[in-house]
Amino acid sequence: MGRSSSPAIVADGLAAAYADRLIWRDASFTVNTGEFVAVLGPNGSGKSTLLRLVLGLLPPAAGTLQVLGKRPHRGNADVGYVPQRRNIDRDLPIRGRDFVHLGIDGDHWGVAFGNTADNHLRVDQAIQSVQAQAYADRPIGRLSGGEQQRLLLAQALAGKPQMLLLDEPLASLDLRNQIVIAELVAELARANGLTVLLIAHDINPLLPVVDRVLYVAHGGVAIGKPAEVITTEQLSRLYDAPIEVLHDSHGHMFVVGLEAESAHHDA
Amino acid sequence: MPESLLAAAPYFGWDLVRVGQELFRYAFMQHAYEAGTIVALSAGVIGYFVVLRGLSFAAHALSHIGFAGATGAVLTGVAPIVGLLVFTMSAGAVMGALGQRLRGRDVTIGLVMAWSLGLGLLFTRLYTGSANLAIGFLFGQIFGINSQDVVVTFVAGALTVLIVIAVYRPLLFATLDEEVAEAKGVPVRGLSIAFMVVLAVAVSEAVQVVGVLLIFALIVAPAAIAERFTTRPSRGVLLSALMAVLFTWAGLTVAYYIPYPVGFFITTIAFWSYVVARFVAPTLTLPRRRGREPLAREEQALHSP
Numbered sequence: 363m364g365r366s367s368s369p370a371i372v373a374d375g376l377a378a379a380y381a382d383r384l385i386w387r388d389a390s391f392t393v394n395t396g397e398f399v400a401v402l403g404p405n406g407s408g409k410s411t412l413l414r415l416v417l418g419l420l421p422p423a424a425g426t427l428q429v430l431g432k433r434p435h436r437g438n439a440d441v442g443y444v445p446q447r448r449n450i451d452r453d454l455p456i457r458g459r460d461f462v463h464l465g466i467d468g469d470h471w472g473v474a475f476g477n478t479a480d481n482h483l484r485v486d487q488a489i490q491s492v493q494a495q496a497y498a499d500r501p502i503g504r505l506s507g508g509e510q511q512r513l514l515l516a517q518a519l520a521g522k523p524q525m526l527l528l529d530e531p532l533a534s535l536d537l538r539n540q541i542v543i544a545e546l547v548a549e550l551a552r553a554n555g556l557t558v559l560l561i562a563h564d565i566n567p568l569l570p571v572v573d574r575v576l577y578v579a580h581g582g583v584a585i586g587k588p589a590e591v592i593t594t595e596q597l598s599r600l601y602d603a604p605i606e607v608l609h610d611s612h613g614h615m616f617v618v619g620l621e622a623e624s625a626h627h628d629a
Numbered sequence: 630m631p632e633s634l635l636a637a638a639p640y641f642g643w644d645l646v647r648v649g650q651e652l653f654r655y656a657f658m659q660h661a662y663e664a665g666t667i668v669a670l671s672a673g674v675i676g677y678f679v680v681l682r683g684l685s686f687a688a689h690a691l692s693h694i695g696f697a698g699a700t701g702a703v704l705t706g707v708a709p710i711v712g713l714l715v716f717t718m719s720a721g722a723v724m725g726a727l728g729q730r731l732r733g734r735d736v737t738i739g740l741v742m743a744w745s746l747g748l749g750l751l752f753t754r755l756y757t758g759s760a761n762l763a764i765g766f767l768f769g770q771i772f773g774i775n776s777q778d779v780v781v782t783f784v785a786g787a788l789t790v791l792i793v794i795a796v797y798r799p800l801l802f803a804t805l806d807e808e809v810a811e812a813k814g815v816p817v818r819g820l821s822i823a824f825m826v827v828l829a830v831a832v833s834e835a836v837q838v839v840g841v842l843l844i845f846a847l848i849v850a851p852a853a854i855a856e857r858f859t860t861r862p863s864r865g866v867l868l869s870a871l872m873a874v875l876f877t878w879a880g881l882t883v884a885y886y887i888p889y890p891v892g893f894f895i896t897t898i899a900f901w902s903y904v905v906a907r908f909v910a911p912t913l914t915l916p917r918r919r920g921r922e923p924l925a926r927e928e929q930a931l932h933s934p
Contacts, residue, residue, distance in 0.1 A: 417812045437814020445808040454681075455856040455865065456805060468802030469813045472795055473863070501860050517809070 442518030673873030
């Protein structure tokens with residue numbers, strides 16, 4: 363963050379909608395190149411929708427969006443994506459390595475011919491960068507959630523992107539693994555100058571690594587440093603409901619008063 | 630099996646050249662091997678993706694829908710293969726367009742399947758009242774194939790294999806990781822439709838060999854076995870095709886000597902191969918707990934200063 367180069371994402375008066383249903387609107391924010399942004403908010407508030415807009419899978423309902431200086435478009439090789447993952451079938455007879463390989467040439471037609479050594483080298487490098495050598499050759503369905511998450515991250519990295527969009531990569535991991543994966547993402551982003559948008563439910567495992575927080579709630583979006591956005595006043599205003607942010611002795615933040623709101627959105 | 634064969638007392642023994650000559654002595658056997666081989670290749674290659682995409686039941690249903698098409702064609706004086714292809718390809722296109730939404734629609738698919746069989750039953754009755762027509766479609770009629778059928782089968786079979794080769798990587802991507810593939814610009818929906826149409830052609834071809842009811846033996850069994858022996862997609866496809874060809878050859882060969890239906894032999898070989906594969910396949914019989922070791926390492930790393 364704080365680099366002089368052009369911003370990675372610029373949204374101006376952006377709105378997102380599915381069919382006629384407005385998800386959120388009036389989102390104006392800038393994400394700087396190399397910045398690590400955590401995207402937070404209750405279920406159904408439109409966090410994944412934001413990623414779909416950046417990926418060019420969903421057109422803006424209003425306003426403008428620039429991604430890496432261009433209008434978002436499908437098939438942008440500069441954007442690596444790890445979607446929210448349902449459980450991978452335990453019996454899926456495919457190695458983690460093959461998943462990673464798809465990140466390089468999965469969108470090319472035909473079968474791989476000729477000199478494939480280059481691609482195999484890139485797969486190896488991507489697997490090493492997430493320290494997954496030990497299990498990359500095992501069927502991916504048999505790996506733990508953390509191991510799968512590393513390999514899917516490697517798949518996104520294998521395409522040599524400038525930006526990473528990660529949808530709930532910490533979900534279904536135990537707290538320790540959440541911290542490990544969050545640190546790994548931050549380290550990789552730093553080493554490769556990547557801009558990261560990471561959707562999460564809980565800010566706490568991310569507090570040591572994030573630059574800013576993008577909060578999506580109640581049809582709107584707010585961005586800022588965690589300590590600025592995750593406050594009783596800000597969230598109460600964003601939700602238009604009484605919200606309280608508590609801090610423990612380690613500096614962890616806990617948002618209280620959202621239970622009814624979340625249940626409402628889940629329905 | 631034609632009666633004359635039984636009287637001829639065909640040679641079988643260690644002289645493999647003579648066995649080969651014996652097997653290819655009659656035109657009907659040559660045609661059966663030729664058509665059977667290309668059908669099996671096509672079924673094996675496509676079957677790998679059928680199993681990977683969780684479309685076994687859809688493939689099964691396609692063949693039943695084809696039964697209504699084939700019997701309907703006979704009734705209206707059209708070649709059965711034309712009716713088969715029209716029905717299976719139309720149904721395939723609809724299923725492909727539904728894509729992911731097809732999953733969990735077992736009841737709907739099953740009802741369409743049952744109704745198609747019912748329609749086929751009606752068409753057969755309207756035709757002559759003879760059950761032989763239906764039996765041929767239901768259980769296969771590989772020994773009834775003529776040289777013209779072989780050419781048609783070859784062209785259709787080769788086409789399906791070539792199309793799968795042409796879309797191999799994006800199809801694999803869309804199969805394993807649909808959301809990322811879509812974001813990467815892979816035409817996921819188009820591929821889904823194309824795949825189901827190609828599957829429809831492969832199923833229609835396979836109906837000639839094993840019939841509507843035994844389609845699992847050629848489309849699903851070889852792929853399911855292959856997936857137990859390799860975790861590499863390219864090897865899986867090749868192994869699946871090889872298995873399908875071996876099952877077909879073995880079934881045809883045994884049926885030449887023993888006067889029972891080919892469909893019985895092919896399904897029997899497929900079934901027992903699958904049973905054996907389940908016991909001996911190394912790939913997916915890894916101990917459950919091994920996947921957890923690196924987690925322990927991560928924990929150590931976290932606690933170390």
